[in-house]
Amino acid sequence: MEHVEVARAETERGEVLLRRRTTDRGPAVLELRVNGVFVMDNQETSTEIELAAAALALVEDPRDVLVGGLGLGFTVQRLLGDPRVERVVVVELEEALVGWMRDGTVPHGPALLADRRVRVVTADVRSAVAEATGDAAADGTTGGSGAGRYDLVLLDVDNGPGYLVHDANAAVYARAFLTDVRRLLAPGGVVVVWSADTAPELLDTMTEVFGRCEERAFDVALQGRQEAYYLYVARPDAA
Template identity: 35%
Template sequence: MLRRELLDTADVHDGETLELFSHGRDFMIVLGRNELMSTRMRFSEEQLADLTIARLGKDNARILIGGYGMGFTYRAAAAKLGAKAQIVVAEISDKIIEWAKGPMAELTGDALSDPRLDLRICDVAALIDDANDGTSPKFDAILLDVDNGPDGLVRDANNRLYSRTGLAKARDALMPGGILAVWSAAPDPAFRKRLHDTGLEVVEWNVRSRPNNKGAHHIIWFAQKS
């Protein structure tokens, strides 16, 4: 029987320690007893990008992705967007990118050399602030998957992204018609209400973790600016 093999650990700034495991040909990123992501369950993270871009209806969008992880959302966005698009990815841990180039290089392929990619090792909240103060252009979409849902499981500072103030900042960092999309492992009625309270038009979407309509049920909220 195959056993999980611990390949490496990553200390998140002001946060918890993540572990990278392999299990045969599969990989998992784990926090304590919580499996945050794996190559076996990737569909909902890909749908975060696919469904957001479909709702935008434009292939030259400028989007911000909070959290690289295993790159599922980023690669799905790159596959859907055109040559003039810009994909800004904020990843808090440079070790995650080292894993993408190292143990998971076969999974990553040449995705990190895409000229449309603007990869930043930073807190996604800082890039949202930049768009608000005019330091950088606003976004057509902001896709957040920096935790296991709208709470600071990995890093306490992530809670500010999901607060009323954080959601208002994300709203203001969007172009008219822009979309804030948030991935979660489970429903959260209180968070959905906070989204509504920002004045955004909110749709809650239930999606399975595997494309064959199997696996865990995950949630994606799409909050669109008028």
């Protein structure tokens, strides 16, 4: 197996790296790593896609969607494949990753981000959600971003609470942030959180915040080995 660096950026949080992985068994694979930790690639994308599909299946009219974490864009791609979706706001912390998607370093990126329904915000998702809930309070509404409430909120900003790439992201899985997220939901809205492993404390916290939460496991083949990833799905009785 050979690894070739495609792009690298150094940020105040550390290193963001795109590299190409090649073997004699198939086409080259584009892989994203942060601070040396594998985040995702463009070979095994089933759970990124399922993150969107699971939520879309639960909402009758998912017009407005908030996505925390751009990654390589496969969650957003699945959302845009649904004709019911009218607006996707993507919050991504790493400016370099957004740039690589826009300039074609990630080959499918330019077409994806050119979709008129997509707006990318380069920010910490915690700050973006806090600002959105503040905007909502200021204008007397209950939902945010100055443009209405969200039918879906999808969070894939790290490898889950047990395998953090950035320690500060622990707050994304905590009660205070999830309570802010709930305030952004439209009636009947759904929140889905991705995790690389089981997260019983997250399940408990989401149950406490949203009233109910379901854990869904998905088997994946990752670089020649079998793994399981998890989605935590919450749909409040009254959002």
